[in-house]
Amino acid sequence: MAEKTFYLETFGCQMNVHDSEKVAGTLAARGYRQVHSTEEARLVLYNTCSIRDKAEQKVFSRLANFKKQRGDKIFGVLGCVAQHQGEEIFAQAPHVSLVCGSASYNQLPDLMDRVEAGESRVTGLSLDTDETFDTPLVERDNPHRAYITIIEGCDKHCTYCVVPFTRGPERSRASAGILEEARRLAAAGYTEIQLLGQTVNSYRDPSPAGLRFAQLLDAVGRVAGIRRVRFTTSHPRDFTADIIEAIDGNPALCNQVHLPVQSGSTRLLDRMERNYTREEYLGRIRTIKASPRKIAISTDVIVGFPGETREDFEQTLSLLDEVEYDSIFSFKYSPRAGTPAAEYADAVPEEEQSWRLSILQEKQRRIQVRRHEQLIGLEEEVLVEGRREKSGQWIGRTSQNRVLNFADPGSLAAGENLLGAFCRVRVTGSGPNSLVGELLAKEPARATHGFRILQ
Numbered sequence: 001m002a003e004k005t006f007y008l009e010t011f012g013c014q015m016n017v018h019d020s021e022k023v024a025g026t027l028a029a030r031g032y033r034q035v036h037s038t039e040e041a042r043l044v045l046y047n048t049c050s051i052r053d054k055a056e057q058k059v060f061s062r063l064a065n066f067k068k069q070r071g072d073k074i075f076g077v078l079g080c081v082a083q084h085q086g087e088e089i090f091a092q093a094p095h096v097s098l099v100c101g102s103a104s105y106n107q108l109p110d111l112m113d114r115v116e117a118g119e120s121r122v123t124g125l126s127l128d129t130d131e132t133f134d135t136p137l138v139e140r141d142n143p144h145r146a147y148i149t150i151i152e153g154c155d156k157h158c159t160y161c162v163v164p165f166t167r168g169p170e171r172s173r174a175s176a177g178i179l180e181e182a183r184r185l186a187a188a189g190y191t192e193i194q195l196l197g198q199t200v201n202s203y204r205d206p207s208p209a210g211l212r213f214a215q216l217l218d219a220v221g222r223v224a225g226i227r228r229v230r231f232t233t234s235h236p237r238d239f240t241a242d243i244i245e246a247i248d249g250n251p252a253l254c255n256q257v258h259l260p261v262q263s264g265s266t267r268l269l270d271r272m273e274r275n276y277t278r279e280e281y282l283g284r285i286r287t288i289k290a291s292p293r294k295i296a297i298s299t300d301v302i303v304g305f306p307g308e309t310r311e312d313f314e315q316t317l318s319l320l321d322e323v324e325y326d327s328i329f330s331f332k333y334s335p336r337a338g339t340p341a342a343e344y345a346d347a348v349p350e351e352e353q354s355w356r357l358s359i360l361q362e363k364q365r366r367i368q369v370r371r372h373e374q375l376i377g378l379e380e381e382v383l384v385e386g387r388r389e390k391s392g393q394w395i396g397r398t399s400q401n402r403v404l405n406f407a408d409p410g411s412l413a414a415g416e417n418l419l420g421a422f423c424r425v426r427v428t429g430s431g432p433n434s435l436v437g438e439l440l441a442k443e444p445a446r447a448t449h450g451f452r453i454l455q
């Protein structure tokens, strides 16, 4: 067999990004070397997303590029499209030999044995597991910020959503393992931890310790060396006041909450089976805003859900005015096979969906411009996470998750690397999506070991 090399491309959410880090670690432990082009790779893997049709089509267009290359490469489809389409993938792309959903990654070593032995149709599609993909073999992509998945799957069954089909039922990881991982990460030099789950705040500790989500959050924030903790994505129904109390009482917990609303119309929320009304959602927002901490709030919105009238849409617009989100992710509704909403007869025409999306995004842009202008003159702490080569600016991220770019001619001239450093920066300018500022003070960058397998 040719040298064991693999190429892994990831689509979709942070859960997928983190799953890919674990897949990469699992493969590295089997003697595979990661390469960054498909040409060099013996094994080509796509970790896929099926949240909307566009995301799902991406993998098939990638695979279509390789139709003639069967024989010299092994192709695998992982993740949500694998789970959702299953063996159908072999029919659409016969050169694929591995199809494995995220609930079966525990079996990846066995599946790889079979692929390596030359089997041409290997599948891992069972959703029937109460285990999470909890492996010590992780090749982390970022040397400062680390992801920890604390809960897999989803039991909520919103009528538009494919996730319960692709990621299976809700399974929480025991708190001791999570805290142990956080301590190992801190010891390895990581300063930021992001706790992940489709409904991260629905976490229920399966061990006798029985921690609530807010208690777990607080405990992770108290791990020595961890300076920042974020969590995503929260479901409004489970967003209890103790989460905000935990943030109030623990400086390591970031000033950031992502709380997807999906629609500002109670009628539509009901059709989506979101299990809250507009008023209940706004009640959660009031709790967050009552915090003495300046907590940034972001959300997800779907426009053009079946049956959405102009009046419903207006209610989403007025919700944006009322909440004044720091940022939003907005999408046109995309029907997903197998979900209840895919059967609803009253689809909103594509053109109308596009119009609503552009109106929504323009409204939010104006909100962000206005809110960012109010930040000029303030002092922020940023974690430096990149550099713009052209302008020589460092890219920092604030506790509120805003990008704050700043110049530091001194560090540039001295060839000093600020990546991973915490800096104090004064905001001097703003745009709709980021801020610019000037450096006030810097802490030296912390040494981390970069890429590695955590044992």
Ligand code: 5AD
Pocket: 051, 052, 160, 161, 162, 260, 262, 300, 301, 302, 331, 332, 333, 334, 335, 336
């Ligand atoms: N169509 C459009 N957007 C969707 N989302 C989830 N399912 C769909 C769908 N079928 C959006 C929701 C969710 C985000 C991750 O993706 O807003 O919060």
Ligand code: SF4
Pocket: 011, 012, 013, 014, 015, 016, 048, 049, 050, 051, 079, 080, 162, 163, 166, 167
């Ligand atoms: Fe996409 Fe959802 Fe799967 Fe994440 S869990 S990759 S958002 S379908």
